[in-house]
Amino acid sequence: MISLQIQIAIGTAISVAVRVLGLAVLAGAVTGTIAAGYRLYARETMPARLGVLVGLSAVAVWLNTVVALSQYVAPGTDPLALPVVLRNVLAFAASAGAADVGRRVGDRLAANSSVLTGARSVEGEVSPLVKAVGRVITVTLPATIGDVSGYEPVPEGTKEELAGATFVFPRGLTVAELRDRLETRLADDHGIGHVDCEIGTDGTVRNLSVGLRASGLGPRLAPDTSAVAIRADPAPGASPGDTVQLWHAGERVSTGELRDSTEEIATLALESGETPLESGEYRLVTLGVGTGAERSVRTLFRSVAREREVDASLAGTCVADWDGVVLAIEGARFEALPDSDRRLEKGEVVYALDQAATV
Template sequence: MTQPAQTLPQNPEAALVQIVGLAILSGTVAGAVAFVHRWYARERIPNGVAILAGAGAVGISLGTWQTLQPFFTAGNPDVLTLSTATRNVASFVVAGVTAVIGARIGDRLTTNMAALSGATQLDDNVSRIVGAVGRMVTVTLPETIDDIDGYDAVPDETKETLAGSSFVFPRGITVTELKERVIARLEDDHGIGHVDIDLASDGTVEYLALGSRVAGLGPLLVPGTVAVAIRADPAFSAGAGDFVAVWRRTDDGSERVTTGEIRGVAEDVVTLAVDADDATKFDLEVGYRLETLPRHTRPEREFVTRLKSADERLGVATVEPGSDLVGLPVGSLDATVVAVRLADGTVETLPIRSRLLTAGDDVYVVAQPTVLRRIERSGATKSNVTEPERAKMKAEDGQNSAQ
């Protein structure tokens, strides 16, 4: 004797109770998944993943196989009724909505717990909303704006225009988001190339330094080289970056003047980067012949060129006796360490990550200006650091370890 297949309740009250129960189940499961995702991944769970988790729980509860099994079993006309299909569809639709709501609640619960407990697994700036009063967040720039070491200075006229000015942003954003928006406003609206800024939890600007954007050919030339423009006919398809030998016609045939790197071509005028000592060998009234040379790597030139056009810069931090850097491994620094110079003058290039720093070491690092300032402060003797600076260092180190 065939057992009748299980179907959803036929009366409306029981069906409504079941839909509400499945909706609560979906929201609970999606919230739990969002909680775990934010805790470990430190980012908000996508809505699609939350809906999939909630709907999956509903599908398991309904017994997908038991729902589909009557299609393969004779004598079950009730399976294809409109009421049964409607209840199934309604259950999944409501479950999808509650899954999104549950995911947002779980995500918010995670960030609030981290903020209240001071947990370091999450970035503090992610959970910290700007504590401003009012419907908008107003960021006022300081009257004194510093220059970023290693970058060209911003014109004084631009600094005077920006000093004391205010930017208005919508409320309800995190400190990190506010910082990114301030930097974008300065770069896009005022043509600033590099911005180093520290914001307090209420949106107050604690430190601001600016650097101009790299423009022209000069900043991209390696020290000891200059750019010269000569009349020449480069080889077909020769362009910027190609190394060439420069030849000049003489009474006895031709002679090789020098070698250089093509930086630009405009009709019969070629701009070359050559050694500074060879710049006086060219004659403005003479045409030259260029011979393209095989490509060979110049790591030092490529490194300097790329570094000058990047957001990072090269800095030197001295490890003073009693500072926080003494005894730390090189790999613990949140920067790229390219060299360490010992007190006796010995230079170690690209030191291993386990190499321990000692007092008197000069650490050459490549990082963004904000990171470099923190490393330089950490390398200073504790007695030379004021109490506000020490508190700020601890806060920055906590944020860095969370990231």
């Protein structure tokens, strides 16, 4: 009689152990699958508490289904009986541990998915993760912000506001992703069109240059000069910067500078009063070197000069106090190469070079 009871107890224990083990495997498999999908989608590890919750949810669904079916298959079964309660508690405890293990395994398998698929190389550039202490990445902009060549400069007030500013981003980003997030943030919050920055693996911004938009042809035109597109076919050896004569119907219309050309369309920089209005095809005659020296110098100064409006802090200062070479001052009239003792007035626009060596 005693041996029979022992056999029954052993059988019951084995049955409970098998059921608990099966539920633990179920929790681990479900959590591992969800953790792998979470890793592939969010590119970060699933939180431990969320993994345990997912595993226990799968076990709870299974046990509720079993209890619901037992009401019809075995009507006399009491779900609140002590053996049933102890078995369920053991199942939940084992499933919680198995869920955490499954979360770790699924995350590792998803992270090494390229190895599982037999890939021997990774296409494109692999960007390292940004090293961060804590749950966020803190990015501090440098104190000096430069201008991007070929783009309209950002106002000095905006650059002063951004100098030394701190931005916070979530951790787990690669260097490339952090750079994209920073560019998007500057574009949305400050209206900056182009950002050129260098970010280290520790999240430090080593170099930052900004610009509003790509500068077009207008800023590179000399005063009293207009750009016009005409239907013409320049000489095969002609290139942007050459001085050309514009002919139409056997008469010379104007002399200008070739800026760009395609198969049938040429863009010329001409004096504003000599812009052609006749329709039809024109002929271009390329002139020798030296005929457009004055135009070239004016265009060069226009393209490299830095434009700044005189505010209250600069009003009353002399040209000699300016940090750079002052080319011209535009106020009530346009004044080129002003005297060193010329005082600036509020509202005037100063065209200057940061370094004379630029020319």
